[in-house]
Amino acid sequence: MPTPGGRGSPLIEDTGHFMSFSHIVGLEQPVAVLRRAIVAERVSHAYLLHGPANIGKTLLAHEFAKAVNCETNTAIDSVESVDPCDECSACRRIDQGSHPDIRAIRPMAKVQAEDEEGGADVVIEGAMITTEQVGHLVTEASLKASQARRKVFIISSAEAMNPTAANRLLKTLEEPPPSTTLVLTTQNLSRLLPTIISRCQMVKCHPAPPAVAEEGLRTRFPDADPGALRSMVALSGGRVGWAIRLLDHPETLELRDRLLDAAASLPARDWFEGMAVGEGLIGAAEEWWLATEDAEFAEKALKASPDRVRRTKMNDVLDVLLTWFRDLSLLAAGGNVELVINADRGDELAAIARERQPARVQRACGDIEEARAQIRGNANLRLAAEVLAFKLIRACR
Numbered sequence: 001m002p003t004p005g006g007r008g009s010p011l012i013e014d015t016g017h018f019m020s021f022s023h024i025v026g027l028e029q030p031v032a033v034l035r036r037a038i039v040a041e042r043v044s045h046a047y048l049l050h051g052p053a054n055i056g057k058t059l060l061a062h063e064f065a066k067a068v069n070c071e072t073n074t075a076i077d078s079v080e081s082v083d084p085c086d087e088c089s090a091c092r093r094i095d096q097g098s099h100p101d102i103r104a105i106r107p108m109a110k111v112q113a114e115d116e117e118g119g120a121d122v123v124i125e126g127a128m129i130t131t132e133q134v135g136h137l138v139t140e141a142s143l144k145a146s147q148a149r150r151k152v153f154i155i156s157s158a159e160a161m162n163p164t165a166a167n168r169l170l171k172t173l174e175e176p177p178p179s180t181t182l183v184l185t186t187q188n189l190s191r192l193l194p195t196i197i198s199r200c201q202m203v204k205c206h207p208a209p210p211a212v213a214e215e216g217l218r219t220r221f222p223d224a225d226p227g228a229l230r231s232m233v234a235l236s237g238g239r240v241g242w243a244i245r246l247l248d249h250p251e252t253l254e255l256r257d258r259l260l261d262a263a264a265s266l267p268a269r270d271w272f273e274g275m276a277v278g279e280g281l282i283g284a285a286e287e288w289w290l291a292t293e294d295a296e297f298a299e300k301a302l303k304a305s306p307d308r309v310r311r312t313k314m315n316d317v318l319d320v321l322l323t324w325f326r327d328l329s330l331l332a333a334g335g336n337v338e339l340v341i342n343a344d345r346g347d348e349l350a351a352i353a354r355e356r357q358p359a360r361v362q363r364a365c366g367d368i369e370e371a372r373a374q375i376r377g378n379a380n381l382r383l384a385a386e387v388l389a390f391k392l393i394r395a396c397r
């Protein structure tokens with residue numbers, strides 16, 4: 001996959017390098033749904049892959065694009081045999097991102113970066129899918145396929161489309177072009193227009209079971225310490241993509257710890273500390289950016305557009321907070337401590353949950369999603385972070 005922070009990424013990306021269906025960790029059921037559709041020659045014009053962040057939904061969409069276009073995958077007799085070969089010209093071009101009929105979009109933002117030669121636009125991973133991005137995609141979808149048996153357009157984090165963009169896409173969903181499939185992914189169904197949802201075939205994606213996730217990580221990181229891998233699996237709650245990102249950027253692990261320390265301290269906080277807590281969340285977003293992007297590029301983009309950068313990485317910060325409050329609401333409602341995502345903090349969570357009201361911590365999860373949506377939109381970042389901090393302090397009363 002192209003690096004998210006890659007300089008000058010186009011608004012419609014080529015797809016990057018991926019492996020075949022059989023290499024996708026923990027998504028056997030969704031893979032089976034797509035394989036059956038291909039065998040029965042009943043591929044839908046639109047799929048909506050929904051489930052938690054970082055479990056491989058976009059990866060699955062890319063593999064699907066290969067499977068429906070693979071040149072050696074034409075005489076299929078069994079469901080299990082549906083797998084892209086990774087070697088024919090279609091597979092290779094999709095892997096290299098040079099296939100003209102397979103395109104992907106995800107939230108992006110343009111940053112005006114200043115350098116010696118003057119200003120230049122840099123495209124970074126962003127908070128919104130813009131009308132411009134969807135416009136390009138809709139135009140491409142209306143053209144005849146140049147090479148593919150089936151054109152595939154992938155829209156990751158589709159909930160990040162603004163209403164205008166979503167309505168533009170809706171027209172294409174209502175009158176789907178022939179031999180074209182749109183694959184949308186989302187972690188938050190409630191933020192998608194119902195009219196969009198109703199036009200797609202839903203495919204639910206679950207996090208990988210621990211043993212499966214561990215096996216997948218071991219294949220990817222053969223030299224990693226087995227104990228470290230196991231605790232990473234526990235931390236990730238089966239979200240393999242998240243675990244991979246953390247293993248790739250160990251600094252984020254420390255950041256995650258500090259964020260959870262801050263979350264654990266909320267019951268002892270007072271109202272007037274909300275501003276400082278909100279400020280801390282924004283600071284963490286900035287650190288997350290610096291920890292995960294190429295150093296020179298990260299500094300440049302941060303200097304050019306601090307607000308845009310912080311807004312983008314608030315997504316990761318809120319993901320961490322959400323795991324904490326999901327764990328708390330599970331435990332406050334009498335759930336088993338073995339089911340928490342933050343397994344390394346089970347005792348601490350259990351102690352905090354004992355004193356909490358289930359409905360309040362439950363509501364905090366909704367408050368976090370609300371803040372995420374506001375920050376993706378044009379809400380004032382500082383204000384949104386502070387309001388969230390006040391609500392979280394209240395939830396821990």
Ligand SMILES: [Zn+2]
Nearest residue numbers: 070085088091
């Ligand atoms: Zn192939």
